[in-house]
Amino acid sequence: MPDAGGFRAGVLLLAAQFPGQSHGEVLEAVVEAAVAAERAGFDDVWFAEHHFMSYGVCPSAVTLAAYVLGQTGRIRVGTAVSVLSVHHPVALAEQAALLDQVSGGRFWLGVGRGGPWVDLEVFGTGLGRYQTGFAEALDLLIAAMTRDRVRGAGPEFTFGEVPVVPRPRTRPHPPLVVACTSPASAALAAARGLPMLLGLHAGDDHKREMAACYAAAAPPGRPLPAHLAAVVAYAADTRQEARRVLRRELPRWLGPGLAGYRRADGRPHPARDPQAYADLLCRIHPVGTPEQCAASMTATVERTGIRHLLCMVEGGGNRGRTLENIARLGAEVLPAVRRRAAGLAGNPAG
Numbered sequence: 001m002p003d004a005g006g007f008r009a010g011v012l013l014l015a016a017q018f019p020g021q022s023h024g025e026v027l028e029a030v031v032e033a034a035v036a037a038e039r040a041g042f043d044d045v046w047f048a049e050h051h052f053m054s055y056g057v058c059p060s061a062v063t064l065a066a067y068v069l070g071q072t073g074r075i076r077v078g079t080a081v082s083v084l085s086v087h088h089p090v091a092l093a094e095q096a097a098l099l100d101q102v103s104g105g106r107f108w109l110g111v112g113r114g115g116p117w118v119d120l121e122v123f124g125t126g127l128g129r130y131q132t133g134f135a136e137a138l139d140l141l142i143a144a145m146t147r148d149r150v151r152g153a154g155p156e157f158t159f160g161e162v163p164v165v166p167r168p169r170t171r172p173h174p175p176l177v178v179a180c181t182s183p184a185s186a187a188l189a190a191a192r193g194l195p196m197l198l199g200l201h202a203g204d205d206h207k208r209e210m211a212a213c214y215a216a217a218a219p220p221g222r223p224l225p226a227h228l229a230a231v232v233a234y235a236a237d238t239r240q241e242a243r244r245v246l247r248r249e250l251p252r253w254l255g256p257g258l259a260g261y262r263r264a265d266g267r268p269h270p271a272r273d274p275q276a277y278a279d280l281l282c283r284i285h286p287v288g289t290p291e292q293c294a295a296s297m298t299a300t301v302e303r304t305g306i307r308h309l310l311c312m313v314e315g316g317g318n319r320g321r322t323l324e325n326i327a328r329l330g331a332e333v334l335p336a337v338r339r340r341a342a343g344l345a346g347n348p349a350g
Helices: 023-040 061-071 089-102 127-131 134-146 183-192 204-217 239-258 274-284 290-304 319-342
Strands: 008-013 044-047 076-079 107-112 149-153 158-163 176-179 196-198 228-232 308-312
Touching: 008 023, 008 319, 023 044, 023 061, 023 319, 044 061, 044 107, 061 076, 061 089, 061 107, 089 107, 089 134, 127 134, 134 149, 134 176, 134 183, 176 183, 183 196, 183 204, 196 204, 204 290, 228 290, 239 274, 290 308, 290 319
Parallel strands: 008 044, 008 308, 044 076, 076 107, 107 176, 176 196, 196 228, 228 308
Antiparallel strands: 149 158
């Protein structure tokens, strides 16, 4: 939920592997960045999950979240997201309840459908889980987090009733958010009363459209939840410097990273131009001086009603720039956004 000032800020860590970095170096830097986010005053930190690719070298967002919960004491820690199409929903619910208990309620579970990637073949869940099984998996996940006992009634999951152990500390269940990339996924989240997480590709117009799709699909009379949105955030002394760094560094990661997506059905996956994508991210997200970043975030809150932003901070390409970026965002950007967002707190959520 947003804080009393109407704004909540998180750090989104993709475990992005830039050329020349080892897996160990990337993961050590991610943990250091998460701890730095708590020190800098962020409300939460989120880990992405990817398999078999350098776009992100964290294959288990829940595992990394568990480790960072043990390294921190205040900040909430979430997954953005755990790919539900390659996990058994009851097993994921068990892990969420466990982390909810041992962290004192600091764990936040984000799930997504994922894509038609080779992960489905490797882990044996199959294309059906991606194509038609997401709603069933989501419902089973919710049931396992809210009920003392659960059973699978098919078609994807069929099993007899079992007790769910442990039960979560947070009721009715630990905070749960659904990654949404289409009106259909927004409608599904709305039907279940779960907040959306919108990705880095979404500018303010798209965020507003998705919020409107959600509101239209939500049951009448049910309060709308506080949605979340990911943004690339990079603060520097000038906008020119910030964009220069990101336009130089992001394609070095995006090129090999995006090439790692392989479809389970063997069909070719269209390549996205990494330089054009980097340029787009610089245009639609808070990239510039601290004042410009604060103005951009505040504008997003005002235009979309979304008051929980997750800042992707790894765009500088190395550990030092990431830590400096987190520190500057925390000291020079977030206080200004919180002050400005307080004046918008009476607006309806997106």
